[in-house]
Amino acid sequence: MRLTRRHLLATAASPLLFPTFPALAQQPRRGGVLVVAADTEPRNLNPALVASNGVFFVASKVIEPLAEMAYGEPGLTPRLALAFEGAPDGRSVTFRLRPGVRFHDGRPFTSADVAYCALELWKKHQNLGRVFFKDLEAVDTPDPLTAIFRFASPTPLQLVENALPALTAVVPRHLFEGTDPLTNPHNQKLVGTGPFRFVEHRPGQFYRLERNPDHWDAPKPWLDGIVYRVLPDRGAIAAALEAGEIQLAAFSAVPLADMKRLEKLPGIAVIDKGYEGITYQLTVEINHRRKELADVRVRRAIAHAIDPNFVVERIFLGWAKPATGPIPRFDRRFYTADVPTYPYDPKRAEALLDEAGLPRGPNGVRFSVELLPAPWFEHTRQMGDYLRQALKAVGIEAKLVVKDPAGHQKAVYTDHAFDLAIGSPVYRNDPAISTTILYQGGLPPGVPFSNQYGYADPAMDELIARAARTLDPAERAELYRRFQRLAAEQLPLIPVVEFTFLTVASTRVRGVADNPRWATSHWAETWLEA
């Protein structure tokens, strides 16, 4: 096999990796148990099967991916893979694995584990992997430390690279082979290679992890263990932090309105870094089956009716940024600000609606819609309240319909029983992993968080397909810039703001937010001040 491009990952010890975190230069201290708040207890905790932030938050300390995101260049830091190389035809990628790694049960980690996970778990069952690895045909294992992924169609190496942090958690083959992976007990009693071992889970009370003394990155981890206390009530989390019962709450588990108060307390820090790699957006999802909404002028009018600054200031209390398109600013490789924008301008909105042949009726109403705010975030619900008022100002009457999470998903993504919805898509490091699915036409009903909007545009579909098979990174990035322009022009859905989460922690907790998906990474570098 002839290799033309060679990707060597920086080692974790390289000082270049953390150019913006001089605090890490301080000598870390070994010892101490970190107590953090957990607000959910996922039914299946295996990240090889369920790639979601709720799972990663606990499981990423036990089970590791092939590589993790890093600030700066090259954007990745090695975990279970030390290096990877792509073939020029884009049909295969060769991974060199880290030697001398053992699972928590003492058995060695080898390429056979990677091959099993890729073909049997990621490709067949994992929510993100089912789409991403659908063209993965085989994984060759010429020796225990080499895994060669073979794809049926050309797959950009850049895309594979971007998929590594979230999609490639490795669990031991010997515990899963020959069982039904979805009901395997080790989806709860996790066994991995990570810096922490899974000890126990008491439902409704806590998860307990202890230090793995045989971790490949010894003497790390610094902590003796991590305890996740299950605290479903957000007010209780703030109180527990103030009382010193827990030392850290991630994912904005504390109400935003409380942040300002907590920030002023001595010994508590609010940290807004460490989530850039999992940036969320607040979007207005639009059902194009509704004839008024199929008209691009009406969609643009809705965009003009929304004041993103109000959303940033009131709903996010400043912890968000107006969005210009489907890709967040953080991802400089793909992001472009050079797109059509729709500044807040109710008069322009009204003019567009008049132009679209939707004049105000005798009661001042142009037309009525049903608006379904996603029930899972406080922000999405408040955005529903705000949007209803913003639309009223331009003569569109919105009726709010609030459902439970399962009912909401079914209404929007299966039954299409909505006119407008408030969604919160997450961007996962590459447009092809998380984002183009919101714009691509012809998807079957029932695929959650995808284009179930009745929007299908040949130019858009062609652009998405071309970008997905373009191997050259620069050319690929240019295609995604065109994708953003087309998305902003046609506006099938309206990205309003982008937001990340906040971590509230005791100032004793160090080594926090040292990579762009810190809360969902392995915390080997995290330590407690005496």
Added chain:
Amino acid sequence: MSPALARFARDRAALVAAFLLLGLALAAAAAPLLWPVDPDAVGGPPLLRPFLDPAHPLGTDRLGRDVLARLLHGARLSLTVAVAAAAASSVLGAAVGLAAGLVGGRIDDLLMRITDAFQTVPGFLLALAFVSVFGPDARSVVLAIAASAWTGPARLIRAEIVALRGRDFVLAAIVAGLPRRDVALRVLLPNALPPVVAYAAVSVASAVLIEAALSFLGLADPNRASWGAMIAEGRAVLVSEPWLSILPGLALLSTVLAVNLVGEGLNEALAPRRARP
């Protein structure tokens, strides 16, 4: 003045409560005239404290919505839902109780066992299940509360009917050849009704509470301001801005207290238990 009304007027607490309730009902009904502010308008300054700005006498919430307007409109929703639910449960309960008491025998047994079955399920759980299935709008909340509250009046009416049906004046009406329907509706029912009316007043209070609890849990019509939802929204800023939860809480407390006092007064007035001087 009828003796019942006189008895009610002698109960000071009930009288005060009745006026309070009347005032609240009037304020709720006339909310658009009294305080013509859109309770959902998001324009104002956010998190304004009460008594600082005459434009928002009770302050504003996180989105800058006027708290006074939301309280008044919340009162509309709360009282309408509660009265409608109490009325619906009384009518349904009365119908079942009347049928059971009059027909007797197997039908009585069957109806009363069904009543038992409903009574074994905690009312709030039933309402919760009902609303999660039929969706959170005002009508299904009314039906949900009624579905869990009809058993009280049903048992009450049946007991009254069973006690009354052997009385001389009832037998006289039958002997006089009055049709069965008239015996039921014109002779038995009016005499069995007073305790049910008193019970209905008390059940309004529990309906107010169930409605508030449902909307607290997010199972209320999101298009209308409601006290329970206001308390729930205020919870996120409970430590820094507690009045956002306290104000609707006070409204809820005084309403339920007033309804209970009126209910008790009515009970004493319509079905006196002890001799009065």
